[in-house]
Amino acid sequence: MNRSTRPGRRLFALAAALAAIGAVALAVPTGAGADPIGAGSYTTTRPAGAAGPSGCADIATNPRRWVTANAPAGAVPTNDWWSSLLFKRTECAYSVPLHAHPLAFQPAAGGLGVGYTTTPTVSGTPTTVGEYHYPYSTEFTLGVTGLNSPDVKVDGWTDWTVTPYWSDGTRTLRATVGHGLPFVYAQVTGGNAQLAFGATPTVWSNSGARIGFTVRGHDYVAYAPTGATWTVAGNTVSSTLAGRGYFSVALLPTTSGTPAADRAALADSYGRYAHAHVTGTRVDWRFDQATSTVHATYALATTAREGTERNTVVSLYPHQWKNLSSGTPISQTYVSPRGALRTLVGVGSFGTAIRYSGVLPELPAVATSSGADLATLGGYLDQVATGDPLAGFGNDTYWTGKALGRAARLAEIADQLGRTAQRDLLLNAIRTRLTDWFTASPGETGRVFHYDRAWGTLVGYPASYGSDQELNDHHFHYGYYIAAAATLAKFDPTWARADRYGGMVNLLIRDANGVDRADSMFPFLRDFDIFAGHDWASGHGSFGAGNNQESSSEGMNFASALIQWGLATGNTAVRDAGLFIYTTQAQAIQEYWFDSADQNFPAAFGHRTVGMVWGDGGAYATWFSGEPEMIQGINMLPITGGSLYLGYRPAYVTANWNELVTNNGGPPTVWQDVLWSFQALASPDAALASFRANPNYPPEEGESRAHTFHWLRNLAALGQVDTTVTANTPLYAVFTRGGARTYVASNITGSPVTVTFSDGRTLTVPAGRTATTGAYTWSGGNAGGGTSNPTPSPTPTAGPTPTASPTPTPTGPPTTSNRLYVRSGGALSGTPGGGAGTVTLPAANGNHDGTPNNPVTHRVCGLTGSYQGGGATTFALHVDAGTAVGAGVQARISYDFTGSGSYGRVETYAYFATDPVPGTESYTQAAGVRSTSGSFAAMTGGCVRLEVWNAIGSAPTTLRVDATAAQSPQSTVTIPFTLSG
Structure with missing residues (x-):
């Protein structure tokens, strides 16, 4: 029930689906003091003036007010399809309709109303805000003759069933219902079993313990114990049950028009299992x-x-x-x-x-690691990775989460580009803010988590969008915290240890979707509906249309965060729970939010997507806006390396985008960045062109131009997500463009790993790095490995951290020629180009002698051969500074002898001072070697990398590339190897 990013705009066009929420009492503090967990802590005293879960009667402090003694001990579940039975907030005696599917139910004083709606109601048009619902309507009431219960309690629950309980002091009814159950299982005392109808039912079979009847064209069968009979009297059907107190009623998948023999056969088939009552799931x-x-x-x-x-x-x-x-x-x-x-x-x-088709910490920088695009991306990073990158965001849990999410994405990008100062600034901001939230001080009223012992829930204050009183959206809010913590954990594993602040991260996970059934503090999988396959956002679900959720993508952000946090901290249980939620919900989103196969939405609805899923339907709407960009975009944000599931079906991405343009009367004018990022999963070139044509668009609050440009530019190089190839690691992705695959894998552990893809391709990924089909780049002079140590925050968080993630760049095809031509697109090749051109080397704007600064990188991999003893590298690079004065071009050539990502020999040459006369000059090894490391060795599937940058000067220069055999001069590198095929 996320209200996401427009808090001032509320409850748009949903009156038909919603029940009004009345005034409720606030809870009082549940305890005193703060409880430590590792180096962090949470308070057990609610902050002064803060609100807690609230509802009818004394439920604020007694959530078991409507729970019987038979119900499971421990924290009560919330955020379920049946939550209004227990978390009574608008209907204080019974509950709102419960949409279990195929059946729906409405508890009342006389028993359990049962309905099955097969005709939807549709409002709006295919180009406006609209909804479809299968609204509940009682077809009969299952109960006990004379039952008049003052309320309904919950007698028990399992993973996808619930057992409501009625008692009027003389008669009792206990009924078990659930997702996917065409049966209602009942036990009664104090009277006859009774089915009450609004009119005389149509009975098509009444023989012994079984009676078949039809209501509104829907066929049911009631099964009494052996030896019992059913009596029809006016508008009721009853049975003494032969004094045995149990029966069941089944909905058949037939209609009044079904041939009698077929209907009877199904009644017999179901009847075999009628008295095997489901008591656990x-x-x-x-x-x-x-x-x-x-x-x-x-x-x-x-x-x-x-x-x-x-x-x-x-x-x-x-x-x-x-x-x-x-x-x-x-x-x-x-x-x-x-x-x-x-x-x-x-x-x-x-x-x-x-x-499972993988997630990534972030897309690899295959197209933004050199040249003009690197300069563009660097400029965008400079705009946001300065000062306090979390400034300007709200202080509540949701907006803090959005700020943390944006900073984490930027930190991943800065790391790939070797911008360690910016990366560390971002990581320090994340660490400081998380540590603040994860430390409770006496009397603290803000940036603090409170554990409510009565409800078994963790609420962050300041709260927002009902996360406190209604227990809404915990997975949305906390998913951002967990994702940011996972990014921080890669660089500061000490901070993430359970005895430091990792315990608080785990506490957030336990609250939103705890994976331990034995956890006495929190319910199992609070927000995730196990059988329906997706989260519910409302804690109480007290709406006529059932529970609801709009931002399925923020639910997926939570699941992706679990995968990465579990990997970063070695918590396999959390990792695997994230994988279960992620894969299951990805399928549910394709079916119920997108209907990408065009099979599930009613034909009259007309839309190809919904902004919100309800228990009884869906709505092309949100809680906060009627703008098509936000209705569709709310199920796309935040864009992260966990968003690739959105691109599993590129044809649907295009259909979704086309609907947006139609309904909006043109391309998006708000949230363009989120929508372009979605479009890029099918049409990356078009999305990138839109960005370039409109660079001054207003970013969505949780996004940045740096991240959007990184996403769009690199998808334009990678292509579409390829789900036909998998890998034996959770952090991977495969992309296809023009029939060529790019394989990506990330390794956040401290040791190298070899990833095997299902088509036989392997990829060796060094510790703490991301690799792309054997090509790696270490920016910032970190070629030989080492550690990266972000500036510590005031809270001690010492500890070794992985090196900066590698940034893959394009690579030329393997060759047997040791003379390598410098080609466009980042390649070195054994063959000349097709026509001379140039690439631009960004201005130095400082002294970068010996340290690559925004280098243009060219590479070739897959080389096998022996070293020519005594040989040396030679090169001829043809550069031009035009009329610029004081420029100096520098080169570094590195050898990776096995393609492992580890460069065993690195040669850095003295820079070449260019003249201010237009026309190319030849920069060769004669300029002299500035430094070398490592020795030559034989190559087996090895790589050679050339990096060229401006070491000094305030103007860009150019490097000649792609010259043909007949065009002179040609930029080349000659390596001292005899290569074989």
Whole structure:
């Protein structure tokens, strides 16, 4: 229920779906003092003047007000499809409708209202704000004759079921319902089982313990114990249940027009499992790293009320049945707001297998590591990586998160480019702010986390958008904190240790989506709906349309953050939970927010996307704006290395973009950066062109021009996400452009790793670096490795850190010629070019003698051969400073003998002072060697890298490239090797 980035604009065009929220009481403090966790701490006393969870009666301090003694101990769950039963906020006795699918329910004094809506209501038009809903309507009420309960309590819950409980002092009803259950399982005392209708039901079968009836064209069967019968009297159907107190009612996937024989066959088939009452559900997952597949098992435990049958009937959502690894659904389907549900009959569990296509800390700088684009990106970094990069953001948890997220992205980019001072400034700002939030002081009222013992929740103050009173959006807010902490952990692992501040990061994870079922402080997977496959944002879900969520992408930001934090800290349980949430929700987003296969939205709705998913439908709308850019963009931001799932289906990206342009009456005028970044996953050249044509656009608050340009320019070089190839590491991606693949892998550990891709390609990735198909760049003179130590914050956080991530650049094809021609696009090649041109070397604007400064880099890899003993490198680089005075061009040539990313020999030459006369001059090894390191060795799949930059001078110069065999002069490098194929 995220309100995201326009807090002043509220509740747009959703009146038909929402119930008004009335005045509620505020909670009182739940404890005193602060509890330490490592070097950090949280308060157990709510800050003065702050609000806590609130709702009806005394629920503020007693969240178990409507929970029976049978319910599980520990923290109560929130943010679920059934939360309004327990977290009563607008309906103080029973609950709002509960949309379980295929059935929906409405508890009332007389029992459980049951409905199945198959005809949607649609408002708006395909080019305006609009909604579709399958609104709840009671088809009958399941209960006990004479039941008049003053309220409904929760008698228990499991991973995707809930058991509401009614009692009026004489009669009781206990009913179990859940996602994917076409059955309602009931137990009664004090009277006959009763089904009450608004009119006389149409009964099509009544024989012994079974009765079949139709309401609004929907077929149901009620199953009583053996020996019982059903009696029809006017608008009611009842049974004594032969004194055994249990029964079930099933919705059949048929209609009144179904042939009687088919309907009877289904009634018999379901009837076999009618008394195997579902009493437990559980998901378990595992990550098969070798095949990059997340396997999930959804198990249903049953209790046999009679007989020995233990299996059951379960209906699956599209994201499940499209990834089913076992079982065959029957041909008949159910209608739901999520599309067709397909049903497995006679199973105790089912499994899914979903391919994981990787996440990255950030896109690699394959196209922004040299030349004019590097200068452009550097200029954008200079605009934001100065002073306090977190200044100007709100102080609440959401806007602090946005600030941290932006800074983390910029730190990753600065690191790739070797801009260590800017990187360290950003990391220090992240460290300082996180440490502040993660340390509670007596009487502190701001930038503090409070643990509410009664509710089992962690709330940050200042809170925002209902994160305190309604327990909304914790995964949205905290995902930014966890992601920023994961970036910091790579460079300052000491800070991230559990005995320092990592424990507080883990506490945020435990609150939003804890992965330990035995955790006594927090519920299991609070925000993630295990069966529906996605998060819910509202803590109470107390709306007529059910629970809701708009920013699915911020939910994915949380999941991606878990993957990276788990890897950075060695917490496999957190990593694998992130992988389960990420892969499952990526499928759910494609189905329910995007409907990318065009199968699930009602035809009359007309839109190709929704801004919000509701329990009973979806809305082309948001909580804060009616602008198409924001309705569609809210499910794209923040753009990170975890956003690549948005590009799994490029054709849909184009369809989504086209709808935006149509509905907006033209290209976007707000949030252009977010929308261009999405468009670039299908059409990177067009997105980059839009950026270049409109460089003064207003950035979205959590974005920066530096990050957007980095994203667009590098996707233009990489191409589209390729999901057909996987890797045996969680941090990877594969891209395809023009039929050529680029393989990317990141290694945030302290040791080199070799990544194997599913098509047989391997990539050796040094410690703390990102690699691209064997090509690496270490900027800032760090070729030989070493450590990077950001300036420490006032809080001691000493410890060794990985070196700057490598920045891949284009590479020429392998060659057997030891004379290498300098070509455009960052390549060295054994063959001349097709026509002379130039590349620009940015001005030095300072003295950079011996240290590459914004170098133009050229490379060739895949070289195999022997060293010519006694030989030396030679080169001829043809440069021109035009009329500029005082320029000096410098070169460095490096040898990586195995393609591992480790350069065993590095030769830096004295700079060449150019003249102020237009026309090229020849810079050769005769200028002299300034420094060397390492010795020559044989090459096996090795690389040679040339870096050229201006060491002095205040003007740019040019380097001649691509000259043909007939054009002289040609820029070349000759290496002392005899190369073989």
